[in-house]
Amino acid sequence: MTGSLTVVGLGPGNPDQMTPEALAAISAAEDFFGYFPYIDRLNLRANQRRHASDNREELVRAKTALEMAAKGGKVCVVSGGDPGVFAMAAAVCEAIDEGPVEWREIELSVVPGVTAMLAVAAKAGAPLGHDFCAISLSNNLKPWDIIEKRLIAAAQAGFVMAFYNPISKARPRQLGEAFDILRAHLPGTVPVIFGRAAGRPDEAIRIVPLAEAQGDMADMATCVIVGTAETRIIERDGNRPIVYSPRYFKGNA
Ligand code: SAH
Numbered sequence: 001m002t003g004s005l006t007v008v009g010l011g012p013g014n015p016d017q018m019t020p021e022a023l024a025a026i027s028a029a030e031d032f033f034g035y036f037p038y039i040d041r042l043n044l045r046a047n048q049r050r051h052a053s054d055n056r057e058e059l060v061r062a063k064t065a066l067e068m069a070a071k072g073g074k075v076c077v078v079s080g081g082d083p084g085v086f087a088m089a090a091a092v093c094e095a096i097d098e099g100p101v102e103w104r105e106i107e108l109s110v111v112p113g114v115t116a117m118l119a120v121a122a123k124a125g126a127p128l129g130h131d132f133c134a135i136s137l138s139n140n141l142k143p144w145d146i147i148e149k150r151l152i153a154a155a156q157a158g159f160v161m162a163f164y165n166p167i168s169k170a171r172p173r174q175l176g177e178a179f180d181i182l183r184a185h186l187p188g189t190v191p192v193i194f195g196r197a198a199g200r201p202d203e204a205i206r207i208v209p210l211a212e213a214q215g216d217m218a219d220m221a222t223c224v225i226v227g228t229a230e231t232r233i234i235e236r237d238g239n240r241p242i243v244y245s246p247r248y249f250k251g252n253a
Contacts, residue, residue, distance in 0.1 A: 001072040002105045004029075005065060007089045009082040009113020010038055014199030017114045025111050029076030033065040034088070038078045058088060062095040069106045082115040086136045086164050116223040117162035120195025123205045125234075125242035127193060127225050130249065131159050137174045138165035144174070151178055155185035160231060160245055163224040167215060175224065176215030182226060186210055191233050191243050193225040194218050207233070207241055 006025045011017035026032075029048070032039055036052035044050065053061050062077065069075040079087035089110045096103045121128045133154050139147060154161050166175040179192075188211030196204040196219065206217060210226065218224055227245060234242040 002102070002107070003069040003072040003074055004107040004109070005069040005075045005077065005092065006109045006111060007077045007079065007083040007092055008111045009079055009084075009087075009115075010041055011114040012081055012116050012119035012199035013041075013197065014119075015041075017119065017199050019111070019113065022111050022113060025109070026076060026078075028074065030074040031065075031068055032076050032078060033061050034078035035080075038080050042078070058091040059095060062088065062091040063099065066092065066095055066099060066103050066106065070100075070102050079113070080116075081119075082113045083110055084112065085115045085134065114199075116164065116195070116198060117225060119198035120162075120193060120205070120223045120225060123195060123198060123203070124193045124207065124225070124240075126244040127191070127227055127231060128160055128162070128245065129247055130228075130230065130245040132162065132245075133159045134162045134164060136164045137167070137178060138171065139174065140171075147174075147178070148181060151181050152185060155182055158228050158230070160228055161226045163226070165220065166218045166222055166224050168220045173215065175218055179210065179213045179215065183210060186226075187229050190229060191227040191231050193227075193243060194222055195225065196222040198223065205240065207243060 006029060008022050008025050010022060026042060031049045031051060033051045035055045039050050039052040065075050065077050077088050077092060083089040117134055135150055137147060188209055190210040192208055192210050192213040194206040194217050230250060231243060231245045
């Protein structure tokens with residue numbers, strides 16, 4: 001008997017930013033797989049089982065979840081934010097792609113969530129109001145020279161950029177190097193937003209010009225948004241500035 005596997009996005013951390021669809025999918029499932037802080041966010045019933053694991057075990061976790069679903073389980077795999085953005089949905093798809101043919105019979109659904117860059121952008125104003133891209137700065141899964149090429153291409157193309165996985169204890173230098181690369185291609189006045197723990201009690205939003213942006217202004221709970229020459233700042237007395245990228249392109253790419 002084949003069961004089901006639902007990959008659910010929990011949003012950035014604020015329970016109000018979880019969708020009703022995500023809550024219904026969690027209520028309907030029996031076995032839960034995910035990184036332990038995400039599993040801890042769930043209010044599970046006594047008969048719902050937790051299989052929390054370390055963050056670096058994505059593919060192993062996906063395979064274990066699929067094995068259980070193939071045996072008839074009602075399995076849920078959870079991710080923070082959106083499960084399709086640098087997260088478990090792609091790991092599950094990869095495991096199905098490479099796995100036994102029976103796994104293709106599992107009823108698979110992916111429930112979207114509010115991804116970090118959207119939560120951070122909303123706090124700052126509308127920095128993603130024009131064309132943008134998302135780049136993971138982690139070189140655990142791709143080489144750094146590819147990241148460098150993408151940063152330069154995105155800057156030259158005039159995309160606002162959202163950086164995920166900007167820095168970690170094992171990767172302390174990437175974000176600072178990314179800013180150095182961008183300073184060679186963008187004006188120093190371009191706004192950079194450091195959005196830490198958006199939607200959580202310890203949320204912190206900081207806005208600095210690219211000329212002053214430094215790697216140590218972020219940690220691994222931060223999503224960094226780098227504007228373009230078109231991105232504007234509205235200063236406000238006593239209030240955080242508003243950052244937005246106008247819908248109308250004036251030609252300062
Ligand atoms: N699937 C997640 C991203 C996983 S990658 C999503 O859609 O949001 C992990 C990275 O996401 C972190 O290093 C950080 O850059 C970002 N992130 C996750 N939650 C965040 C939050 N609440 N505030 C700011 N950034 C966050």
